[in-house]
Amino acid sequence: xxxEKVSLCDLWPRSREKAxxxxxxxxxxxxxxxxxxQFHIAAGTTFMQQGMPGEHLYTVxxxxxxxxxxxxxGRRQIxxxxxxxxxxxxxxxxxxxxxxxxxxxxxxxxxGLSRHRLWELYSGFPSLAFDLTWLAARELKTLDxxxxxxxxxxxxxxxxCLLLHLFARAEEEDLIEQGKLQxxxxxxxxxxxxxxxxxxxxxxxxxxxxxxxxxxxxxxxxLLDRDALRRLAAxx
Amino acid sequence: xxxEKVSLCDLWPRSREKAxxxxxxxxxxxxxxxxxxQFHIAAGTTFMQQGMPGEHLYTVxxxxxxxxxxxxxGRRQIxxxxxxxxxxxxxxxxxxxxxxxxxxxxxxxxxGLSRHRLWELYSGFPSLAFDLTWLAARELKTLDxxxxxxxxxxxxxxxxCLLLHLFARAEEEDLIEQGKLQxxxxxxxxxxxxxxxxxxxxxxxxxxxxxxxxxxxxxxxxLLDRDALRRLAAxx
DNA sequence: CGGGTTCTTGACTAGTTTCAAGCAAAGTGG
DNA sequence: CCACTTTGCTTGAAACTAGTCAAGAACCCG
Numbered sequence: 001x002x003x004e005k006v007s008l009c010d011l012w013p014r015s016r017e018k019a020x021x022x023x024x025x026x027x028x029x030x031x032x033x034x035x036x037x038q039f040h041i042a043a044g045t046t047f048m049q050q051g052m053p054g055e056h057l058y059t060v061x062x063x064x065x066x067x068x069x070x071x072x073x074g075r076r077q078i079x080x081x082x083x084x085x086x087x088x089x090x091x092x093x094x095x096x097x098x099x100x101x102x103x104x105x106x107x108x109x110x111x112g113l114s115r116h117r118l119w120e121l122y123s124g125f126p127s128l129a130f131d132l133t134w135l136a137a138r139e140l141k142t143l144d145x146x147x148x149x150x151x152x153x154x155x156x157x158x159x160x161c162l163l164l165h166l167f168a169r170a171e172e173e174d175l176i177e178q179g180k181l182q183x184x185x186x187x188x189x190x191x192x193x194x195x196x197x198x199x200x201x202x203x204x205x206x207x208x209x210x211x212x213x214x215x216x217x218x219x220x221x222x223l224l225d226r227d228a229l230r231r232l233a234a235x236x
Numbered sequence: 237x238x239x240e241k242v243s244l245c246d247l248w249p250r251s252r253e254k255a256x257x258x259x260x261x262x263x264x265x266x267x268x269x270x271x272x273x274q275f276h277i278a279a280g281t282t283f284m285q286q287g288m289p290g291e292h293l294y295t296v297x298x299x300x301x302x303x304x305x306x307x308x309x310g311r312r313q314i315x316x317x318x319x320x321x322x323x324x325x326x327x328x329x330x331x332x333x334x335x336x337x338x339x340x341x342x343x344x345x346x347x348g349l350s351r352h353r354l355w356e357l358y359s360g361f362p363s364l365a366f367d368l369t370w371l372a373a374r375e376l377k378t379l380d381x382x383x384x385x386x387x388x389x390x391x392x393x394x395x396x397c398l399l400l401h402l403f404a405r406a407e408e409e410d411l412i413e414q415g416k417l418q419x420x421x422x423x424x425x426x427x428x429x430x431x432x433x434x435x436x437x438x439x440x441x442x443x444x445x446x447x448x449x450x451x452x453x454x455x456x457x458x459l460l461d462r463d464a465l466r467r468l469a470a471x472x
Numbered sequence: 473c474g475g476g477t478t479c480t481t482g483a484c485t486a487g488t489t490t491c492a493a494g495c496a497a498a499g500t501g502g
Numbered sequence: 503c504c505a506c507t508t509t510g511c512t513t514g515a516a517a518c519t520a521g522t523c524a525a526g527a528a529c530c531c532g
Contacts (some may be wrong), residue, residue, distance in 0.1 A: 026288060037360055047301050049436065067380075069380060069381075069384045071388060071389075072470070075388040076388070076390075077384040077387040077388045079380050079383055079384075090373055090376070091373045091376050091377055091380075094369065094370050094373045095373065095374075095377070099377050099381075100380055101378060119366065122362040122363070122365055122366045122369075123362040123363075125364070126358040126359040126362060127358070127359075129358055129362070129365055129366075129369070130355065130358045130365075132369070133326075133330065133358075133365070133368070133372065134377065136369065136372045136373070137326055137327045137330040137331065137372070139376060140326070140327050140372065140375060140379065141327050141331070141335050141355065143376065143379040143380070143383060144303075144305060144315050144327075144335060144379070145305075145335075146383060147313060147315055147379065147382060147383050148307070148315075149432030150386050150387050150431065151313040151386050151428075151429075151430070152307060152311040152312070152313045152431060153307075153311075154385045154487085155487080155488075171395060178306075186509090186510065186511090187510075187511070188510080192387075193387075195386065195387030195388060196386070196443070196488075196489090197488070197489050197490075197512095198510095199488090199489070199490075199491095199512090199513085200487085200488055200489070202511065202512060202513085203488095203512085203513085206512080206513095213321040218497085228387055234308070317495080390519085391519080391520070422477090422478065422479090423478075423479070424478080432520075432521090433520070433521050433522075434478095434479090435480090435481090435520090435521070435522075435523095436519090436520055436521065438479065438480060438481085439480085439481085439520095441479095442481095454529080454530090
C-alpha cells in the first residue's frame with residue numbers, strides 16, 4: 001500500500017505553489033533518521049483532546065478530521081477540517097497543553113512525530129522546518145477567512161463560502177471523482193462550523209440547492225455551478 | 237533609547253513560558269549577521285494591504301496594530317491585535333500575496349526582516365526559527381479562541397471575553413500602569429472584532445459597565461473586577 | 473469656539489434561534 | 503426478512519437576539 005511507504009514529510013510540499021527550497025535530499029535524510037510512526041484511527045474517534053498534553057505532531061496521510069473547541073454547556077465550534085497534507089497538533093507540541101480537540105470524520109491514517117524530536121527537525125532539517133511553517137501559515141490564512149465569514153457574512157454567504165472552500169481544498173488533494181466528492185459531514189457539522197443553528201443551516205442549504213449550485217445527497221457532494229455558488233457567496 | 241538597541245529576535249522569547257532551547261548565543265550571532273531595519277509608522281496608517289506582496293516579516297517593538305480583512309461592500313472583520321513581541325507578515329512572506337491588511341492603532345515601532353532572508357534564518361538560526369514557529373502557534377491559538385467566541389458566544393459573553401483577552405495580553409507586555417491600560421480602540425473596533433453592530437456593542441458595553449466589571453473612559457481602561465468579567469464571559 | 477469623531481439612546485425591523493413535529497434513510501436484532 | 507431504533511433531514515410557527523435607522527449628547531482637536 002502506498003500509505004506504508006510515505007513518511008511525515010512526503011506530503012508536506014505537495015500544496016506549495018512554489019518551493020522556496022528544494023528539500024528532496026533533506027527529505028530522504030529525514031526518512032532515514034526518523035522512524036516516524038504511523039497511526040490508524042477509526043472514524044468518530046476523538047484522538048486529541050482539549051486540555052491534554054500534545055505528544056505528537058501529525059500529518060494526515062488519508063482521511064478527514066476536524067478540530068473543534070467546546071464550551072461547558074455543550075456548544076461546539078468547529079475550527080477547521082484536516083485533509084491529507086494537513087498538519088495537526090503543532091500548537092499542542094509547542095505549548096503545555098492542547099487548546100482544541102480533534103475528531104476523525106473518516107477512518108484516518110496519520111504519520112506522527114514525537115514532540116521531543118521537533119527540535120531535531122528544526123536543527124537538522126531546516127527546509128522541512130520551513131515547510132512546516134508554510135503549513136502553519138496556510139492554517140492561519142484559513143482561520144482568517146473563516147473568522148471573516150462568521151463575523152461579517154450573512155448565513156447564505158457564509159454557507160456558500162464554506163462549501164466553496166471545502167470543495168477547493170478537496171480538489172487540491174485530488175479527492176474529486178467524476179465531479180463528485182465523498183463529503184463525510186452532516187449538517188450539524190456545517191452548522192457548528194458556521195456558528196449557526198442546525199435548522200437555519202438546513203434552510204440555507206435549501207436555498208443553495210434551489211439555486212442549482214450544488215447537489216448533496218448522502219455523502220455524495222457535487223458542485224453543479226461554481227459561478228452560481230460564488231455569486232451566492234459574494235452577494236448574500 | 238531602548239528601541240534603538242533591540243533587534244528582531246530580542247523580543248520573541250519573552251512570552252515563552254519555557255524555552256525549549258536557549259537561543260541567547262544564537263541571538264547574538266543573529267544580531268551581528270542581520271542588519272535588521274527599524275520602521276516607524278504613524279497611528280492610523282495602513283502599512284500592509286490585502287492583495288499586495290508581503291516584503292517583510294515584522295516584529296512589533298512598541299505600539300498597537302490590528303489585522304483585518306475587508307469585503308467589497310465595506311464590511312470589515314478585525315482578525316486580531318498586535319502588541320509588542322507579536323509578529324506580523326509571516327503569511328505574506330510565505331505566500332505570493334497578503335490576505336489581510338494591517339493598520340497602526342498608535343505610533344508604531346517595528347523591526348523588519350526582508351522575506352528574502354527568511355530562509356537564511358531557518359538554515360542558520362534554528363532556535364530563532366523555532367521561536368518564530370512558537371509565535372505562529374500562539375497566533376493560531378488566539379484565532380481559535382476568537383472563532384469560538386464569534387461563532388458560539390452571545391454578545392455579552394463575547395465582549396467580556398475580548399476585554400479579558402486584551403487586558404491579559406497587555407499584562408504580559410507590562411502595559412498596565414496603576415491598574416490602568418491605555419487602550420487605543422474605539423467601540424467601532426470592538427464591534428468589527430466581535431462581528432457585531434456598533435449600536436449593539438455599545439449597549440453590551442453598557443451592561444458590562446453596570447456590572448462594575450470595567451471602567452473605560454476615553455483611552456483609559458481599568459479592570460475593576462476580573463471575576464465579575466469572567467462570570468459575564470462564561471454565563472452570558 | 474466650531475467641526476468632526478465617538479458615544480449613547482429609543483423605536484422599529486430583520487435575521488436567526490428555539491421549539492415541535494414528521495419524515496427518510498440506514499443500521500440492528502429477533 | 504421485517505419490525506424497531508437511531509440518526510439525520512425537513513418544515514412551520516413563535517420567540518428573541520441583534521441589526522438598522524435616526525437623532526442628540528459628549529468629547530476632542532485645531
